[in-house]
Amino acid sequence: MRALEPWVEEITLQRSDVSMIVLPPDPATTLVWRINAAGESDVLIAGPRTKASYHSGKELPVCLRLRIRPGQAMPLLGIAADELVDRIVPLSDVCTTAAGLSERLDRDHPEQAVAVIGSHLLERVPRRLPERFELIGEAVEELSSRRSVGETATRLGVSDRYLRRIFRQAVGLSPKHFARIARVRGLISENQRSWSTAAAGAGYADQSHLIADFRALMRVTPAAFATGRVPVTNC
CATH class of the missing domain: 1.10.10.60 (Homeodomain-like)
Known part of the structure; x- marks a missing residue:
């Protein structure tokens, strides 16, 4: 989705079981859509991470990550990034209009979720941003x-x-x-x-x-x- 390019630095899709998850420190805020082994779907916001963390693997049939460019999270999410540091919260906690978003995402066609999520985020961006x-x-x-x-x-x-x-x-x-x-x-x-x-x-x-x-x-x-x-x- 080209409209997201000024805002999103990287999009990754994982559809497999992994033995270990390595999460380096990261100055970016990341939006995550995941479906777990039980079939439960949620959309999360992972704030900037000040230190690395290492986790045992888990089965995630779908894990889509949109890494927002550092400094660009506030216009997309409507919340200052310093309120999200070292936190992972449901997107609906940050944006009330995101309630029910995960139900609109098709697990059989996760690539299409980028357009759905992107449209939701871009609708929130003010027409004019502060200098x-x-x-x-x-x-x-x-x-x-x-x-x-x-x-x-x-x-x-x-x-x-x-x-x-x-x-x-x-x-x-x-x-x-x-x-x-x-x-x-x-x-x-x-x-x-x-x-x-x-x-x-x-x-x-x-x-x-x-x-x-x-x-x-x-x-x-x-x-x-x-x-x-x-x-x-x-x-």
């Missing part, structure tokens, strides 16, 4: 490219304090925490062979800095994560 939302998008790009908070504020022509305030409300995290998560997510998306080389390429002071930051956000060391030695929680 700060454009600024938030620019800040996300700057911080993702490893600019400091001070450099980002200067480039955008605002004060550090103002940037921190509107960024936390729109994204759910402080600019600094967002940048830390973006950097660690970049590391785990690549097959690292040398952590010292990775540290230099990702802008860490040294390998020790990388390991400390990785462990704080992923809850394990890089070596443990690479070999699957993670603290799994039973769902």
